[in-house]
Amino acid sequence: MIYVLAPVRNVTSDQSLIIASHVQFRQEQGAKVFNPVVDAPQQDETGFNIVKAEVNFLNRMAGNGAVDILWNLGGNPSEGSRVDVGFALAFNLDMNLVTVFNRDQPPVGPQVAYQIVQEVTNNLPHQPYAQKAVDLLVEMSQAEEAVIDWNIAMIGEVEEWQRIRLGLALACFSQNPDFKIKLGNLVGIDPPGKKSYPKVIAEIMGGKTF
Numbered sequence: 001m002i003y004v005l006a007p008v009r010n011v012t013s014d015q016s017l018i019i020a021s022h023v024q025f026r027q028e029q030g031a032k033v034f035n036p037v038v039d040a041p042q043q044d045e046t047g048f049n050i051v052k053a054e055v056n057f058l059n060r061m062a063g064n065g066a067v068d069i070l071w072n073l074g075g076n077p078s079e080g081s082r083v084d085v086g087f088a089l090a091f092n093l094d095m096n097l098v099t100v101f102n103r104d105q106p107p108v109g110p111q112v113a114y115q116i117v118q119e120v121t122n123n124l125p126h127q128p129y130a131q132k133a134v135d136l137l138v139e140m141s142q143a144e145e146a147v148i149d150w151n152i153a154m155i156g157e158v159e160e161w162q163r164i165r166l167g168l169a170l171a172c173f174s175q176n177p178d179f180k181i182k183l184g185n186l187v188g189i190d191p192p193g194k195k196s197y198p199k200v201i202a203e204i205m206g207g208k209t210f
Contacts, residue, residue: 001065002031003058003093005084007101008042010076015101019070022098026068034058036080047195048203052210054084055174058091066094069117074102077109077154079163079197085113086167089120089133097121110160137168145180146172150198152188166197174210181205 004026006019016037023035036042040053067088072078088095097117107114112129119127140146146169151159173179183201190198 001057001061002026002033003054003061003065003067003084003088004033004035004070005067005081005088006036006070007072007075007078008036008080010078011037011072012075015070015072018099018101022068022070044195045193046199046203047197048200048208050195051083051170051200054087055170055210058087058093058171059174061093062091066096068096068098069121070098070101071114071117072101073107073111073114074105075108079154082113082154082160082163083167083170083197085116086133086164086169087171088167089116089130090137090168090171095120109154110157112157112160113164116164133164133168136165137172140165140169141172141176144172144176144178145182147182147184148201149184150186150201152186152190152196152198163197166201173204177209 004019004023007015011019023033026033034057036054040050042050044050071081095117115129116133119130146165148162148166148169150162154160154163169181173181181201181204183198183205186198190196
């Protein structure tokens with residue numbers, strides 16, 4: 001089983017072709033592939049059912065699959081890719097770095113999650129970013145609760161860690177019915193009628209489950 005971690009909302013046409021080609025390659029190998037563009041309801045009003053589809057597939061992958069990563073260093077930084085890195089760590093899945101879009105350009109936005117991917121896929125002896133994420137996972141698992149602060153603008157490392165922490169927390173929530181996720185300090189305006197992770201958290205706080 002393969003989960004494809006790749007840009008969705010701000011993907012370019014050229015990137016879409018490369019992602020689709022990789023999905024086809026994996027399918028021809030006989031793998032069951034989750035491609036969020038196709039296999040998650042991208043028109044969902046809040047985004048909750050997108051996350052639900054992703055997490056349910058990842059839960060079924062336990063011990064039998066990997067996350068194939070097509071990372072974008074340029075363009076508009078993908079929130080979902082950062083959350084997905086949190087998923088991959090929390091579900092203890094193998095990561096394969098397939099390709100990096102815009103590798104020849106200066107990186108855009110914070111790239112903590114990319115550093116985690118680099119540490120893990122290269123099996124580096126020193127993995128400070130990945131270790132920090134694992135420590136956060138252990139801490140929230142023991143507390144059975146995560147309070148997620150959120151800045152609508154992903155402008156720096158603090159905001160990127162918010163996305164990674166949410167991925168860790170959603171994984172915990174999917175595996176422990178007693179786990180609580182709460183929205184902490186919200187900075188910026190979350191536009192009505194547009195799917196967003198704060199709306200996903202609100203749905204969970206309202207009683208929805210995976």
